[in-house]
Amino acid sequence: MTKTALVCGAGGFIGGHLVKRLKKEGFWVRGVDLKFHEYCETEADDFVIGDLRDQQFVRSVIDRRFDEVYQLAADMGGAGYIFTGENDADIMHNSATINLNVLDACHKRTIKRVFYSSSACMYPEHNQLDPDNPNCAEDSAYPANPDSEYGWEKLFSERLYLAYNRNYGMQNRVARYHNIFGPEGTWDGGKEKAPAAMSRKVAMAADGGKIEVWGDGKQTRSFLYVDECVEGTIRLLRSEFEGPVNIGSEEMVSINQLAQMVIDLSEKDIGIENIPGPLGVRGRNSDNRLIRDRLGWEPSQALIDGMSVTYDWIKGQVDKKHNQKKA
Numbered sequence: 001m002t003k004t005a006l007v008c009g010a011g012g013f014i015g016g017h018l019v020k021r022l023k024k025e026g027f028w029v030r031g032v033d034l035k036f037h038e039y040c041e042t043e044a045d046d047f048v049i050g051d052l053r054d055q056q057f058v059r060s061v062i063d064r065r066f067d068e069v070y071q072l073a074a075d076m077g078g079a080g081y082i083f084t085g086e087n088d089a090d091i092m093h094n095s096a097t098i099n100l101n102v103l104d105a106c107h108k109r110t111i112k113r114v115f116y117s118s119s120a121c122m123y124p125e126h127n128q129l130d131p132d133n134p135n136c137a138e139d140s141a142y143p144a145n146p147d148s149e150y151g152w153e154k155l156f157s158e159r160l161y162l163a164y165n166r167n168y169g170m171q172n173r174v175a176r177y178h179n180i181f182g183p184e185g186t187w188d189g190g191k192e193k194a195p196a197a198m199s200r201k202v203a204m205a206a207d208g209g210k211i212e213v214w215g216d217g218k219q220t221r222s223f224l225y226v227d228e229c230v231e232g233t234i235r236l237l238r239s240e241f242e243g244p245v246n247i248g249s250e251e252m253v254s255i256n257q258l259a260q261m262v263i264d265l266s267e268k269d270i271g272i273e274n275i276p277g278p279l280g281v282r283g284r285n286s287d288n289r290l291i292r293d294r295l296g297w298e299p300s301q302a303l304i305d306g307m308s309v310t311y312d313w314i315k316g317q318v319d320k321k322h323n324q325k326k327a
């Protein structure tokens with residue numbers, strides 16, 4: 001019998017890639033989102049447009065016992081959206097409502113296992129003040145002190161999924177993603193993340209020019225290529241480990257190093273100008289000890305390989321937009 005999967009947030013960046021992967025594996029896939037994917041035709045067999053904050057709608061799309069359910073829908077964005085404070089109420093209300101609805105509808109359909117994508121943003125701010133030595137071990141989460149309401153909502157929802165495991169015999173799986181990047185992700189408009197923003201700025205900059213980078217550029221992060229994120233997601237859902245577990249890369253770079261990497265890939269002569277801007281924590285890196293131990297797997301691709309593919313894709317997008325404007 002053909003296996004079935006539900007992907008909530010299928011019109012988004014990671015959800016779009018996940019649908020492709022599940023189709024390759026022969027699943028019948030239903031995707032749900034507020035919108036169609038911006039950059040590609042969906043490969044889902046059934047794509048339902050609707051609002052997962054609406055309980056009736058959620059019950060109508062969870063109309064069978066899917067073999068696999070992935071809940072990725074969230075109100076989110078890059079530093080420019082999460083850290084200004086202006087969107088806090090929406091971020092918390094919208095994402096928490098989605099999770100409450102989806103999880104309960106799955107439980108009522110006697111679906112046992114739901115994958116939930118939490119985020120490294122739930123780690124305490126005080127463990128991420130030293131850019132060279134951030135602590136993101138899974139058990140460092142408490143006492144909790146995320147630096148954004150986005151992180152607090154993730155923490156609440158992680159606990160919600162695990163509470164359904166304890167009280168209702170579910171087997172939900174919780175991952176903490178660390179900065180996922182790759183082609184077919186948001187690259188302009190304010191919700192884009194650092195790898196996409198850098199790629200856009202470099203692609204648009206003229207030879208001999210400069211790009212602006214927020215902060216002093218010494219803040220550190222690691223970035224995970226989307227194919228490896230999807231691989232880790234599927235492995236975790238199908239494993240016997242409930243998590244929460246980091247899905248991220250341990251290759252930590254400063255933001256200026258990331259910018260320089262993109263400049264080098266472009267082969268342009270471009271400088272970096274550090275300017276004030278919304279930042280987030282000083283340092284963050286994935287800690288992969290637990291995933292290695294429990295899944296016998298961890299991401300292994302070098303950052304530059306993923307950045308090379310991503311830069312080429314974003315450059316293509318920038319060129320396309322430019323040509324459209326001219327026409």
Ligand code: NAD
Pocket residue numbers: 008009010011012013014015032033034035050051052053071072073074075076077094098117118119120176177178179180181193
């Ligand atoms: P994305 O914004 O591209 O995708 C999320 C999708 O959810 C969007 O297409 C959006 O339209 C949809 N959505 C939002 N509200 C909805 C609603 N009310 N009803 C239906 N759909 C709704 O984000 P992404 O990068 O693909 O991230 C997927 C998940 O992974 C999110 O939960 C995010 O918090 C988590 N995550 C992502 C990263 C990352 O670096 N991309 C890092 C940590 C965690």
